[in-house]
Amino acid sequence: MRRGHLMRWMALAGTVMVLSLPVRAQTVSKAGTVAADFLQIGVGARAMALGGSFVAAADDASALYWNPAGLAHIEGGEAMAVHSRWLADVSFDYLGAALQLGPLGTLGVSVTMLSVPEMLVRTEDRPEGTGERFDAADLAIGLSYGRAITDRFAIGATGKFIQQRIWHSSAVGFAVDLGVQFRTDFFGGLTLGAAIYNFGTDMRLSGRNLRTFVDPDPTREGNNNRIPANYETDSWSLPLNFQFGIALRPLQTRMHQVLFTADALHPAANYESIxxxxxxxxxxxxxxxGGYHALFLPDAEGGLSAGLAVHQVLPYAGGLAKLEYAYRDGGRLGSIHIVGLGITF
Structure with a gap:
């Protein structure tokens, strides 16, 4: 496929992605109006240390989240485990693995989990607790596929099962991520990347916690005040987002390498940022x-991020062991520490 055809194809794909996003007023933010908000938490110590600008640079197991097209650059196989103590003692964990299938492409699977520690059940009558405890957890399981169409152009897709649970109530949804990457000869190998995330179903909570007993007419005496009823919650859309980025490698020698990344975000439920x-x-x-996230986003907390990593060749397995760490400033919400372990084979 000629380069001109590839560029036109990528421009068309990007246009379709942008047009698929809902039209919204730029003066009104819809932050906090979506379901499964945990899907917007970035994964991978490397990507988070780079400020979340990874859609064009994604080339490891975290590409399952950032851009499934990046799976095409994995040689052999790779597995990754990431843990972070998120805000307010919330735990965020990610497991991902990808395996190259030769000319058929690369297949990957990922599991994302966010969990809240147990808390006391409190009511108006018993504010100190009823003796019961409840917890909450979010889960996303993804199946991804990426393939190189040429030596420069790659595409990928991820299908996701999503569940949110709080005590005995839960909501289920399904979503798709789509991504592309294109490597050029400009400026030392400029790479362009684009992805659309969480295009899928709405989610609605249901379960026995929403069952109650009501009095159909409290103004009348002698009627049954224990009529079974179910509360009905609203449906909420998933956090749809379009992200376009570039990755530039101005220095590539045997001893030293430098990478610059920049991503532009266009979420459906918030303002644009970089x-x-x-x-x-x-x-x-x-x-x-090092990096900076949410640049130009109004009311953003923090922004700075940093990290370091050490990669060690495995003498007998022929792969790499990766130990990675990232720090992210959350402003008044506190700092976030992310630890990742990876292995290539």
């Missing part, structure tokens, strides 16, 4: 990273 990142690596063994 993420920036930079990575320096020494012999592809030691990595120093």
């Amino acid at each position: 993420n920036l990142g930079m990575e320096y690596s020494f012999q592809q063994r030691v990595f120093l990273r």
Whole structure:
């Protein structure tokens, strides 16, 4: 396929992605009006250290989240486990694995989990607790596929099962992510990437916690005040988002490599913003990273991020072991620490 045809194809794909987003007023933010908000939490210590600007640079197991087209750049296989203590003692965990299937492409699976520690059940009559406890958890299971169409152009897609649960009530949804990457010869290998996330069904809570007993007419005496009833909650859409980015590698030698990344975000439920990142690596063994997320986003908390990583060759397995760490400033909400372990084979 000729380069001109590829560029036209990518421009068309990007236009379709942009047009598929809902039209909204730029002066009104819809933050906090979507279901499964945990899907907007980025994964991977490397990506988070780069400020969340990873849609064009994604080339490891975290591409399952950032851009499934990046799976096409994985050689052999890779597995990744990431843990972070999110805000307010919430735990956020991610497991991802991808396996190259030769000319058939690369297949991957991922599990994302957000969990809240147990808390006391409190009521108006018993504000100190009823003796019961409840918890809450979110879960997303993804199946991804990425393939290189040429040596420069790759596409990918992810199908996701999503569940949110609080005590005995839950909501279920399904979504699709689509992504593309295109590598050029400009400026030392400029890479363009684009992805649309969480295009899927609405979610509605249901379960026995929404069952209650009511008095159909409290103004009358002698009637039954224990009529079974179910509360009905509203349906909420998923956090649809379009992200376009670039990755630039101005320095690539045997000893030193430098990477610059920048992503533009266009979410359906918030204002537009920009993420920036930079990575320096020494012999592809030691990595120093920094970034800034949510640039130009009104009322954003924090912004700075940083991280480091060490990669070690496995002498017998022939792969790499990766130990990675990232720090993210959450402003008044506190800092976030992310630890990741990875292995290539």
